[in-house]
Amino acid sequence: MIEFRFAVGDLATTSFAYSPLQEAVFSLRCLHDPARYPHHRPWLRCIRPRLETLDRELLTAVVAPWLWVPDFLTPRPARARPAFADELDVVRATPPDVVGADIRATYRTPEALPAVLARGLAEPVALLARLADAIDAYWHTCLADDWWPRVQSILEADLAYRGRVLAEDGVGALLAGLDERLSWTGSELRLSTRDFMVQTSWADVSIDGRGLVLLPTMFARGAQPLIDPARPPVLMYPARGRATLSETPPPVTDEALLRLLGRPRARLLLLLAEPASTTELAHRLGVTPGAVSQHLAVLYHAGLLSRTRSGRIVRYTRTRLGDELCRR
Template identity: 65%
Template sequence: MIEFRFVVGDLARTSFAYSPLQEAVYSLRCWRDPARYPHQRPWLRRLAPAFRRQDTELLTALIAPSMWVPDFMTPRPERPRPVFAQQLTALGTTPPHVLAADFGAAYANHPMPPVVREGLTDPAALLDRVTGALAAYWHDCLAPDWWPRVHTILESDLAHRGKVLAEEGAGSLFASLDPRLDWNGEVLTLVKKLDRHPWPEADIQIGGRGLVIIPTMFALGAHTNIDPSLPPILCYPARGRATISETPPPATGEALTRLLGAPRARILHLLREPASTTELAHRLAVTPGAVSQHLSVLYDAGLLTRARSGRSVRYARSELGERLCGPS
């Protein structure tokens, strides 16, 4: 049993957030035990070639056989919607002695794999390898397509929880996160029965630190840190996580025009081959200034890349822009 003890004002300081870093780390659970996450299987098949090019020896070792994760890998978000790159930079400042303690706790009932056991002889080097492996995994596997979909689900979940809290109160909110949660107005109790790997009992004093509640795609029930002395968090299964396997219909030319407007849709189609502002202006018979404004919007939306070539800047479709346009 885990108990979160609230004092006056603690409930008012309770907040929701999601964590791209946590989702990246927790997603590694799928590669260790795909059967637990059937809704992720279409993504696993799609991402498998890219994942095989990663530092898989280390990445899979970040998840213990119990599915526990070292606490330093999933720090409490400092704001509701953190940025992965900033979280990863902060992760890289973890004190070396923390790695041994947290890996030891995660692997308490299992032998550590050699890559971790040997890596802990030089914790700083191991931490560098961990952050490098996560950066590559995020860039190659998650950021292009998977994270935008997950981001939408998590945002929808937060909107729903806010509505429940406003309309039905804290008791209904906590019950909606996990039926094993019970709120009596002062203590939030999580009773974990029949778990294959029971969580250690804990009596967590919120004590003015605030409780941060975090949805995740990779939880079968509510849970918290292994170390109860850390700033308190409560993770829970995100609402609608099964919809991750739904594949949206391909965009049509007409749909793209409705989305972007005719001028920007035409520019995106013209950029099947890289071109400069001047070249596009000539082909469209408009001023370079007008084209530049559209290019700026498309670039800021992540649909274009740009690179300097001599005195001009050449634009091309990004991977997202290619997918949005579909087959040329």
């Protein structure tokens, strides 16, 4: 059991975020053990030829057999929706001694270190540069164009759902509802480690005014902390709706809905039970953003969708009227 201890005021500094860098690094777990991540199999089949052009030896080595990764590769986000490039800059600035310490902590014993990492630790500055370059190439070759828009949509929907839970049921229900491993006592967030592949050597984390950041991820079966309890506290938890990544768009089975809206708009309305942007919807449906935008405008002006802006991104979701129409 790990206990995250909250003092007065610590709940006020608890926040949610998601991290494209974290998801990129955690996705390397799929290369290590694809059977654990069935929802990513279509993506894995698609990217397999591209992996041959990358530094695959190093990319797979950073994931230990028990699926830990070095903490410096997943820095705590500085804001709710950081850019991949900004996060990678943080990684590139990691002190050499931290690189070595985090890699050794991940593998626990010198004998377990893969040869490529054991050699690289002799020159940690060069190893860090090689790692950052390899992750950057992996992101742009395998993730950024097709995979990330779908994943980002799921993570955005998770954050929107958590906001509704907080507003309607309070912080206790919010924290305990993140994962079945978690329970909230009123002053402590308890994380059961009973089913961890490898047990941590520590059991307590004091928030101590540092703020706890909660991060949804596509690559965890349950809530998990960082390896190093001295780092600013972070807790990753399984993203709600992650199984939808491998789903095809739902068929339109209601003939009345089809006659009323037409197939393209009916499919969009069914997809928008959770927020998504024009680009995310276009990726999911395999059509152009322009085509999606025209249909979204019609549905929005008909009162079936609402929209919210986050920076330059506009996300749509169904209104109550849209929900009622989909239930008929």
